[in-house]
Amino acid sequence: MDKEDLESYLEAGRIGRDVREWSRSLIKPGSSLLELADRIESRIRDSGSGIAFPVNVCLNDITAHYAPKFNDDSVIQKDDVVTVDLGVHVDGFISDTAYTVDLSGKYKELLKVNQEALGEAIELIAPGVSVSEIGATVQKIMTDAGFKPIENLTGHEIKQYSLHAGLSVPNIKVPYDWRIKEGMVLAVEPFATNGVGRVMESQHAEIYSILEEKPVRMREARILLKALSERRKLPFAKRWFAEKINPMRLELVLREMASAGVLKKHPTLRERGGGIVSQFEHTMIVTSDGCEVTTL
Numbered sequence: 238m239d240k241e242d243l244e245s246y247l248e249a250g251r252i253g254r255d256v257r258e259w260s261r262s263l264i265k266p267g268s269s270l271l272e273l274a275d276r277i278e279s280r281i282r283d284s285g286s287g288i289a290f291p292v293n294v295c296l297n298d299i300t301a302h303y304a305p306k307f308n309d310d311s312v313i314q315k316d317d318v319v320t321v322d323l324g325v326h327v328d329g330f331i332s333d334t335a336y337t338v339d340l341s342g343k344y345k346e347l348l349k350v351n352q353e354a355l356g357e358a359i360e361l362i363a364p365g366v367s368v369s370e371i372g373a374t375v376q377k378i379m380t381d382a383g384f385k386p387i388e389n390l391t392g393h394e395i396k397q398y399s400l401h402a403g404l405s406v407p408n409i410k411v412p413y414d415w416r417i418k419e420g421m422v423l424a425v426e427p428f429a430t431n432g433v434g435r436v437m438e439s440q441h442a443e444i445y446s447i448l449e450e451k452p453v454r455m456r457e458a459r460i461l462l463k464a465l466s467e468r469r470k471l472p473f474a475k476r477w478f479a480e481k482i483n484p485m486r487l488e489l490v491l492r493e494m495a496s497a498g499v500l501k502k503h504p505t506l507r508e509r510g511g512g513i514v515s516q517f518e519h520t521m522i523v524t525s526d527g528c529e530v531t532t533l
């Protein structure tokens with residue numbers, strides 16, 4: 238990796254870490270999810286970097302891909318388990334980091350085990366290591382403690398302007414032998430649950446990304462593509478357009494663009510058994526003998 242790219246990855250990592258730590262004080266009963274996501278996204282922008290993907294704010298059994306709606310009125314309750322997953326980019330070089338807060342105090346063990354699993358996975362990351370070994374380690378730590386990893390969500394390789402590129406880093410043992418290479422950038426994100434350990438898609442989506450740029454007919458579709466052009470294929474939230482496009486038209490245009498194969502929809506994911514889910518995530522660059530965590 239050349240020096241400039243490395244610097245950008247490190248800068249994105251530092252900003253991601255700082256915004257993550259700053260955001261912790263906002264997680265309290267009575268906080269509105271919409272305000273929380275807006276404030277975190279503003280903080281990322283104000284730090285001179287870009288938003289790599291809409292801030293995900295997930296409660297309890299909501300596992301991933303939830304971004305508040307433009308008129309979201311949900312408020313954090315006193316017993317909620319709250320996960321924040323945020324992404325920063327500097328010229329397309331991304332950091333991705335997440336944490337969970339347990340306001341109830343009932344899931345301390347779940348969160349602790351989840352953090353241990355992430356720590357152990359990071360310890361193992363080095364060139365030549367099989368991703369199945371990482372997954373097996375995460376799985377063992379969680380199952381030994383009586384919990385389960387979410388088996389159908391994985392960590393992922395990152396490339397410039399590409400959030401999910403190439404290698405997956407599973408949270409369970411897998412029957413393939415993909416290996417980690419020096420210079421790879423990885424986001425490692427074990428999810429722990431007291432449920433069944435799988436997520437399912439809900440009907441609802443707040444997050445989309447561009448799949449393939451094709452000519453589009455509707456005027457609003459052109460507005461949307463123009464506004465997104467500098468993000469390339471990085472995901473966006475429906476709510477980002479609620480002021481530019483009438484919400485009913487927006488629904489229509491997103492549906493049309495998705496069915497034309499221009500957009501990919503990222504539906505909200507829930508734990509299949511209704512279990513409580515936690516998530517911890519860091520981004521790292523694989524070095525010759527280990528890795529450097531950019532978001533620490």
Ligand code: CO
Pocket residue numbers: 322323333334335424426518
């Ligand atoms: Co993430």
